[in-house]
Amino acid sequence: MKEETIYLDNAASTKVDERVMEAMEPYMLETYAVATSDFAYSMGIEAKEALNSAREKIADRLKGDSEEMIFTSGGTESSNLALKGAAEKLLEKEGKDHIVISKIEDFPVLNTAKVLEKKGFEVTYLDVDQEGFVDIEQLEGSLKDETILVSIQHANQEIGTLQDIEKIAEICEDHDVLYHADATHTFGRVPLDVSKIPVDMITLSSHTIHGPRGIGALYVREGTPLKKQMDGGFQENNLRAGVENIPAAVGFGKAVELIDEEENERLEEMRDRLIEGISSKIPDTVLNGPRKKRTPQNANITFQYVEGESITLHLDMRGIAVSTGSACFSKSLEASHVILGIGGDHERAHGSVRFTLGRFNDEEQVKKVIEEAAEVIERLREISPLGKGGE
Amino acid sequence: MxxxxxxxxxxxxxxxxxxxxxxxxxxxxxxxxxxxxxxxxxxxxxxxxxxxxxxxxxxxxxxxxxxxxxxxxxxxxxxxxxxxxxxxxxxxxxxxxxxxxxxxxxxxxxxxxxxxxxxxxxxxxxGIGEEKRETTQEVVEERLTHVMNPMKGRDVMKTGLIDSVEVEDGSITVNVALESDHQFASAIKEDIEEKLEPRWDVEKVVVRFVGG
Incomplete structure (x- = not known):
């Protein structure tokens, strides 16, 4: 057996917390009924109460109402429901056909927008600056009478950039346009208060905060026009059919409960140590994304003159799991659209490595990662024809 | 795969x-x-x-x-x-x-x-090399055997991914039997351009996706 893996790919998914597992188990083995109405048998009523209690915990974190929280199968489904649901509803009702998203959205939003585009909707893809911030003026200029919705993420999946969500929401409200934010990488980690910020829909994920996979949620502000995408029964406020995944919902609720400010501060400290350690110990690195306005768990660094898949493979052999924006690493052989979107070239994408922290990482691990990365990069640079003065 | x-x-x-x-x-x-x-x-x-x-x-x-x-x-x-x-x-x-x-x-x-x-x-x-060859359809097809079909792990020519090739006055059009929004479309396009653009007598390379 290898030594325990130092897992730094927590933006992809996280280890489920054992306390989450414990909270879920009774809803598979003991209280396994579906959520029934208040007039049915007691096990079903108990199940329903558990479901609603989880819903409340999640809604509370956003300062929203639990009635506004729709459980889905995950962030991908949530974003599909938000974009397709609003687009179809407002095309039907008001003949509107325009959507605005940022260029660096994660695939659930990006590819859903592309599907809608194919169906005839007009989509504006907003530029971002070198740190990944959306061009606010371009956003304002893009809005028109036909605009249904703006979908701009709270934070970026690769480079951690935290958008000025308050400003974006205000602009959308002023123009009477719906605003959806993908908060997959911020929920629990960065505060977001829907009682103060007029966001209409928010995509939430469980498995990025040590909860189970197969569950997510969409916050839908009361009165938001939305067409159901999954047809069947009348569950989830008649917005998402299907027998509720109560054990997973309970796990999601527990996962939210387990996150506290102290943990987020600890992640931020480790993140800073990682960024500072790497950039002081290894020459020719570039930090991708802003230094301060980024999620507490994300560090993304380009190591010049070397390729990301080679870096991740070497780190893996040393028991460290990270990901890269290199084309060689991806299933489509395409370089990261995020790094290209912030004006980076292919070279910057190819040498980029994303380190994302979670609850089970500690300072010792961060120290080890800095040391191992320094060795790996030095070794790969010895093999590389680049960066030796001749180029 | x-x-x-x-x-x-x-x-x-x-x-x-x-x-x-x-x-x-x-x-x-x-x-x-x-x-x-x-x-x-x-x-x-x-x-x-x-x-x-x-x-x-x-x-x-x-x-x-x-x-x-x-x-x-x-x-x-x-x-x-x-x-x-x-x-x-x-x-x-x-x-x-x-x-x-x-x-x-x-x-x-x-x-x-x-x-x-x-x-x-x-x-x-x-001084023993061959003369600079003109880029003919044959040459293009030969160069395309160096472009991989990532779905098969063999080149795009042998795997029938190239629908047709047109060569005219330094302008090359390669018609690829894929949809333009295919997962690998842009990677293949880039690869084709990379193989053909550096040739001495090639001015323009157009890669078109004509559907599978």
């Missing part, structure tokens, strides 16, 4: 052979570019009498399959005559490595191209 790197590939990746540069090489090539991903530099020393490759070194800015192929191909070429070395194909290099993941074969072609280019560079210096 599928399959990850085998042990031999990993071993070569961890401890590549013949890494480095040669002072005053007899042949030299740099294939690929950092902008489009992988890059390989290759250096040759050739015995002018026997035309035998006496020393060979490479450097790689690339992924594991690129580094491993660079390593194996330098080992395979060392001691061979340039005529023999020219015949080494990426399939042979991949076989020697015990196979490469399908998706990764395109990264390995670069190392083979670098070897051939370095030999061509040697021949040019010696």
């Amino acid at each position: 599928g399959m990850s790197y085998n042990e031999k590939v990993i071993e070569y990746f961890k401890n590549p052979k013949n890494v480095g540069t040669l002072e005053e090489p007899d042949g030299y090539a740099k294939e690929g570019s950092p902008a489009c991903g992988d890059m390989v530099s290759l250096y040759l020393k050739v015995d002018d009498e026997t035309r035998e490759i006496t020393d060979i070194k490479f450097e790689s800015y690339g992924c594991a399959s690129n580094i491993a192929t660079g390593s194996i191909i330098t080992e395979m070429a060392k001691g061979k005559t340039i005529e023999e070395a020219k015949e080494i194909t990426w399939q042979e290099a991949a076989e020697e490595l015990g196979g490469l993941p399908d998706l990764k074969t395109h990264c390995s072609v670069l190392a083979v191209d670098a070897l051939r280019e370095a030999i061509r560079n040697y021949e040019e210096r010696q």
Whole structure:
């Protein structure tokens, strides 16, 4: 057996917390009924109460109402429901056909927008600056009478950039346009208060905060026009059919409960140590994304003159799991659209490595990662024809 | 598709052979570019009498399959005559490595191209190279055998991915039998352009996706 893996790919998914597992188990083995109405048998009523209690915990974190929280199968489904649901509803009702998203959205939003585009909707893809911030003026200029919705993420999946969500929401409200934010990488980690910020829909994920996979949620502000995408029964406020995944919902609720400010501060400290350690110990690195306005768990660094898949493979052999924006690493052989979107070239994408922290990482691990990365990069640079003065 | 790197590939990746540069090489090539991903530099020393490759070194800015192929191909070429070395194909290099993941074969072609280019560079210096060939349909089709079909791990010509090729006054149109929003469309387009654009008499390369 290898030594325990130092897992730094927590933006992809996280280890489920054992306390989450414990909270879920009774809803598979003991209280396994579906959520029934208040007039049915007691096990079903108990199940329903558990479901609603989880819903409340999640809604509370956003300062929203639990009635506004729709459980889905995950962030991908949530974003599909938000974009397709609003687009179809407002095309039907008001003949509107325009959507605005940022260029660096994660695939659930990006590819859903592309599907809608194919169906005839007009989509504006907003530029971002070198740190990944959306061009606010371009956003304002893009809005028109036909605009249904703006979908701009709270934070970026690769480079951690935290958008000025308050400003974006205000602009959308002023123009009477719906605003959806993908908060997959911020929920629990960065505060977001829907009682103060007029966001209409928010995509939430469980498995990025040590909860189970197969569950997510969409916050839908009361009165938001939305067409159901999954047809069947009348569950989830008649917005998402299907027998509720109560054990997973309970796990999601527990996962939210387990996150506290102290943990987020600890992640931020480790993140800073990682960024500072790497950039002081290894020459020719570039930090991708802003230094301060980024999620507490994300560090993304380009190591010049070397390729990301080679870096991740070497780190893996040393028991460290990270990901890269290199084309060689991806299933489509395409370089990261995020790094290209912030004006980076292919070279910057190819040498980029994303380190994302979670609850089970500690300072010792961060120290080890800095040391191992320094060795790996030095070794790969010895093999590389680049960066030796001749180029 | 599928399959990850085998042990031999990993071993070569961890401890590549013949890494480095040669002072005053007899042949030299740099294939690929950092902008489009992988890059390989290759250096040759050739015995002018026997035309035998006496020393060979490479450097790689690339992924594991690129580094491993660079390593194996330098080992395979060392001691061979340039005529023999020219015949080494990426399939042979991949076989020697015990196979490469399908998706990764395109990264390995670069190392083979670098070897051939370095030999061509040697021949040019010696004045024994062939004349600059005009880019005809045949030449284009030959170049396209160096573009991988990532779905099959073999080239786009053999796997029937090329619908047709048109060559006219330095302008080349390649019609690819794929939808334009296919998962691999932009990677294949880039690869095709990369293989054709550098040719001396090519002014424009148009890659069209005409559906599968």
